[in-house]
Amino acid sequence: MGFTDGWDSFADGWDSFVAVVDGRWVDRRPRRPEVAGQLRRETQLMPWLAPLLPLQVPVPWIREETPLVVRHVLVPGRAIAASDVVNGRVIGRFLHALHHLSPIEACRHGLASAGETRRRRAATISRLRGEVMPLIPVPQRNSGALLLDAVQEFPIDTIVHGDFGPDHVLVGDGQVTGVIDFGDVHLGDAANDLAWPLFGAPPAIADAVVAAYGVTADLGDRALVWHQLGPWHEVTHGLDIGDPDTVQRGVKGVLARLNRPKG
Incomplete structure (x- = not known):
């Protein structure tokens, strides 16, 4: 076939x-x-x-x-929905297990090194400064600059999925069945994977993830920054494919998240 x-x-x-x-x-x-x-x-x-x-x-x-x-x-299931709040603890346990595996062993099995992540992160931040920042209204640019400065210094010490969101968490018969799309798996910051569960998912899922994972205040603060950064990548994707609607949608997302309060 x-x-x-x-x-x-x-x-x-x-x-x-x-x-x-x-x-x-x-x-x-x-x-x-x-x-x-x-x-x-x-x-x-x-x-x-x-x-x-x-x-x-x-x-x-x-x-x-x-x-x-x-x-x-094929991993069975459908993308998780807001009604699947019972699965927050399962998600938290999954991320805890992933994040506590040995980075050394992972690199021996093909995971890129911390140095590679550092280079990629620097290149990404440089692109976001050069291509997304000019699209942000002047009054919000300082907040955007602080966001990019913060991400530059985040840890690179954990195996992370790298694109952990509702499209990649599958459920069936009310239970989580699997996690897909490890194309962005890398050595990075554990808080990256917690961005959607803590700040994009319904509160019941967020609370269950916090309890099952054992999220600290510092992890939560960094997860918020990664959540705020998400729409910036939608902007660059729109630029890459020449789609003004995707760019505009991404800019709206950037502005909506930039000044989100902690907690």
């Missing part, structure tokens, strides 16, 4: 083309050349990582080399 057979409606990821094959497999192909290395890294890391986690996650392998296609078993 060819790659495009069984093309599915969620085949619109930012980094990869995605196809569901025979209702059983998920195939991914990089949208851009630089994503190929990211997919290959997953095929090295995830076989080590998956057995150590309390929920099902994708374990991809290389199906085709040219063009590169990686495949994994």
Whole structure:
């Protein structure tokens, strides 16, 4: 069966083309050349990582080399909804387990080093300053600059999912069934993965995550900063694909989150 057979409606990821094959497999192909290395890294890391986690996650392998296609078993479930508040403790336990695995062992199994994260973070912040900051009204630019300054200094010492949000947490029959899309997994700041659970999810989920994970005040403060940073990436994505509506939506999100109070 060819790659495009069984093309599915969620085949619109930012980094990869995605196809569901025979209702059983998920195939991914990089949208851009630089994503190929990211997919290959997953095929090295995830076989080590998956057995150590309390929920099902994708374990991809290389199906085709040219063009590169990686495949994994379809993780069952649908994206978590606001009504699934009972799952907050499960989410908290999952993140706690992920964040307490050995970074040294992860790097031995393909995870990029802290130095690589530091370089990528610096490049990302530089781009956000140069391309997003000019789109922010002048009165809000100081708050934006402080946000980027803060992120620059955040820890790089934990295995993080890197894109932990409701689209990637799956549920079925009222229970969390798995977590998908580890394309952004990296060595970074644990608070990155807590941004959506604490500040984007319903309060009942946030409270349960705090209790199950053991979120400290410092972690919560950093998670808020990562939450505030989220729409900045939507702006750059819109710029990359030449979509003014996505850019405008991202700028609105930036302004809505910039002055969100703590707590």
